[in-house]
Amino acid sequence: xxxxxxxxxxxxxxxxxxxxxxxxxxxxxxxxxxxxxxxxxxxxxxxxxxxxxxxxxxxxxxxxxxxxxxxxxxxxxxxxxxxx
Ligand SMILES: [Zn+2]
Numbered sequence: 001x002x003x004x005x006x007x008x009x010x011x012x013x014x015x016x017x018x019x020x021x022x023x024x025x026x027x028x029x030x031x032x033x034x035x036x037x038x039x040x041x042x043x044x045x046x047x048x049x050x051x052x053x054x055x056x057x058x059x060x061x062x063x064x065x066x067x068x069x070x071x072x073x074x075x076x077x078x079x080x081x082x083x084x
Pocket of ligand 1: 023024025026028043044046047048051068
């Protein structure tokens, strides 16, 4: 019962970003989704930081996954520090 019921709230939540989601500015892995009245933008951590102040007055929602960036990079540095 209710197995096929659609969670209405889910329609308002952005999906999780994947490796296929790219920054609209530079094409790097996107970590922040910004929703505007006119649509949606994706930013890498670097470009979100750069545009954050300018976006602030016009955004309707921000979905920030930059905490995952740290998880990814700590995993990456573990590998790089292990190399000779
Ligand atoms: Zn970027």
